[in-house]
Amino acid sequence: MEWVEKYRPKSMNDVAGQNKIKEELTNWIEEYLQNGGYHKPLLLAGPPGCGKTTLAYALANDYNFEVIELNASDKRNKNVIQQVVGTAAVSKSLSGRRSLIILDEVDGLSGNEDRGGVSEIIKVAKTAKNPIILTANDPYKLNLSSLRNSVHLVNVNSVHTNSIPPVLRRIALQEGYEVDPKAIKMIASHASGDLRAAINDLESLLIGRTTPMETEDVRNLADRDSKGNIFDAVRIALKTTHYDIAVSTSRDLKEDIGTVQEWLAENIPREYQKPHEIAKAYDYISKSDIYLGRVYRRQHFGFWKYASALMTAGVALSKDEKYRGFIRYSPPTIFTKLSRSKVHRQKTKAVALKIGQKVHLSSKRAMEYMRLLPLIFENDIDASIGLIEYFELTRDEVEFLSKKTIATKIFKQIQKDEKEQAKARKKELKEMKKSNKESNGESKTTTKTKSKKDKSSNSSKENGNSLEKFLNPTKVKKEIEIEVETEVEIEKKEDNSDNLKNMPKSQITLDNFF
Numbered sequence: 001m002e003w004v005e006k007y008r009p010k011s012m013n014d015v016a017g018q019n020k021i022k023e024e025l026t027n028w029i030e031e032y033l034q035n036g037g038y039h040k041p042l043l044l045a046g047p048p049g050c051g052k053t054t055l056a057y058a059l060a061n062d063y064n065f066e067v068i069e070l071n072a073s074d075k076r077n078k079n080v081i082q083q084v085v086g087t088a089a090v091s092k093s094l095s096g097r098r099s100l101i102i103l104d105e106v107d108g109l110s111g112n113e114d115r116g117g118v119s120e121i122i123k124v125a126k127t128a129k130n131p132i133i134l135t136a137n138d139p140y141k142l143n144l145s146s147l148r149n150s151v152h153l154v155n156v157n158s159v160h161t162n163s164i165p166p167v168l169r170r171i172a173l174q175e176g177y178e179v180d181p182k183a184i185k186m187i188a189s190h191a192s193g194d195l196r197a198a199i200n201d202l203e204s205l206l207i208g209r210t211t212p213m214e215t216e217d218v219r220n221l222a223d224r225d226s227k228g229n230i231f232d233a234v235r236i237a238l239k240t241t242h243y244d245i246a247v248s249t250s251r252d253l254k255e256d257i258g259t260v261q262e263w264l265a266e267n268i269p270r271e272y273q274k275p276h277e278i279a280k281a282y283d284y285i286s287k288s289d290i291y292l293g294r295v296y297r298r299q300h301f302g303f304w305k306y307a308s309a310l311m312t313a314g315v316a317l318s319k320d321e322k323y324r325g326f327i328r329y330s331p332p333t334i335f336t337k338l339s340r341s342k343v344h345r346q347k348t349k350a351v352a353l354k355i356g357q358k359v360h361l362s363s364k365r366a367m368e369y370m371r372l373l374p375l376i377f378e379n380d381i382d383a384s385i386g387l388i389e390y391f392e393l394t395r396d397e398v399e400f401l402s403k404k405t406i407a408t409k410i411f412k413q414i415q416k417d418e419k420e421q422a423k424a425r426k427k428e429l430k431e432m433k434k435s436n437k438e439s440n441g442e443s444k445t446t447t448k449t450k451s452k453k454d455k456s457s458n459s460s461k462e463n464g465n466s467l468e469k470f471l472n473p474t475k476v477k478k479e480i481e482i483e484v485e486t487e488v489e490i491e492k493k494e495d496n497s498d499n500l501k502n503m504p505k506s507q508i509t510l511d512n513f514f
């Protein structure tokens with residue numbers, strides 16, 4: 001059991017601080033016991049975790065009343081109030097003990113489900129013969145204005161910081177933990193008067209601990225004093241059943257609304273227990289996401305408030321009842337997952353861009369087709385080599401897309417093919433050179449003979465005044481052209497050692513590989 005429940009005071013003597021309220025409560029109940037009959041209900045109003053419900057229960061316990069509670073989780077419409085409260089308010093319980101009726105969080109009465117609830121409470125409050133205690137965080141809410149006249153309003157302040165350390169020390173001792181008094185004081189001031197929060201902090205710091213808790217550990221607690229603590233926002237949104245309270249959680253936060261959404265999405269199943277509540281809460285999160293998307297993509301900033309209300313109040317009102325237990329909330333795992341997968345995502349994107357450029361697709365679409373590559377790499381080595389060359393994939397990229405062993409196999413084959421191609425090329429070149437030499441030899445002899453013959457004209461082939469040039473210009477031109485062509489071809493082939501670069505890229509299509 002969570003410590004807040006385990007150590008909830010059973011008697012008013014155990015309730016820390018709140019001495020004035022205790023006195024008021026005692027007077028109120030004593031008065032009832034003396035006079036009997038109609039008794040004006042009490043409305044305990046104060047911030048969360050200050051002990052309103054605890055005080056009501058402790059009072060009932062001290063005076064041996066049986067408690068009939070209708071809390072925010074229950075439907076509290078006219079009929080329910082009539083049946084449960086109305087009957088109990090005028091009669092004794094089955095056990096013969098007197099009944100004390102507790103209506104928790106009446107400021108949460110709202111919507112269709114609670115229709116007519118407030119007016120019925122007013123009706124019952126005016127005639128109740130049994131004591132009724134109502135609690136609220138904000139008694140000045142509009143729907144309570146008519147109720148305020150029918151009740152006796154008692155303002156409960158947050159617990160004084162000096163009253164918190166003794167409670168924490170006692171709990172720690174009972175749980176068998178050693179704690180530094182300074183650390184306890186720090187937790188107390190950090191809680192800003194919310195004893196529930198202080199006990200929860202203590203539990204989260206001590207549980208499973210083998211070494212004594214020190215002040216340094218407390219420093220790591222999220223900063224509750226500052227407005228905009230995401231832990232508190234999540235806790236309030238998940239715990240409350242009030243629309244306004246839920247919506248207000250995101251108001252002063254430093255975090256952007258998308259982060260709040262991730263936090264809520266992460267922690268919904270930690271807090272909510274019933275599948276239909278979880279489903280409903282996620283449904284609201286997804287609806288808020290649609291609005292957020294429009295804010296980000298189309299700059300419809302007016303949708304901001306709908307996104308925020310759907311995610312906070314939508315999630316808050318998805319539960320049937322308020323869960324009182326302590327829940328250890330955790331930061332969204334999506335962020336750690338994203339940071340862990342960052343390198344992977346970057347590589348995927350880089351390969352997708354490469355492929356997209358070649359086949360004129362967006363990287364997003366290319367990613368869809370990329371899923372086929374590992375299959376091809378595994379099953380068809382020729383097609384794989386063709387694709388790797390066409391997309392100019394590096395060995396690293398192939399390893400990334402499939403497996404190291406498969407990449408090794410493919411690249412071995414590529415090397416083998418390249419060696420064979422190089423050999424074939426060399427042979428081809430040799431043959432070409434040989435045939436060139438032969439044809440050069442022939443033309444040189446002819447030129448020599450002719451130049452000998454034409455010595456008189458003192459001309460030479462080099463200076464372009466050969467007689468041959470005049471006698472047979474087309475032949476000489478052809479020979480020169482062959483020579484030049486051969487040179488160019490040799491140079492070209494030497495430069496383009498990689499077969500891939502010689503491909504007429506613009507004409508290739510994917511079909512070439514299958």
Ligand SMILES: Nc1ncnc2c1ncn2[C@@H]1O[C@H](COP(=O)(O)OP(=O)(O)OP(=O)(O)O)[C@@H](O)[C@H]1O
Binds near residue numbers: 009046197
């Ligand atoms: N004055 C107190 N003395 C001892 N324990 C307290 C006191 N106030 C609160 N607590 C502890 O905090 C827990 C929550 O208190 P409680 O439910 O009474 O708060 P509340 O004011 O009714 O809050 P809410 O408005 O959220 O319902 C209790 O279970 C109890 O363990």
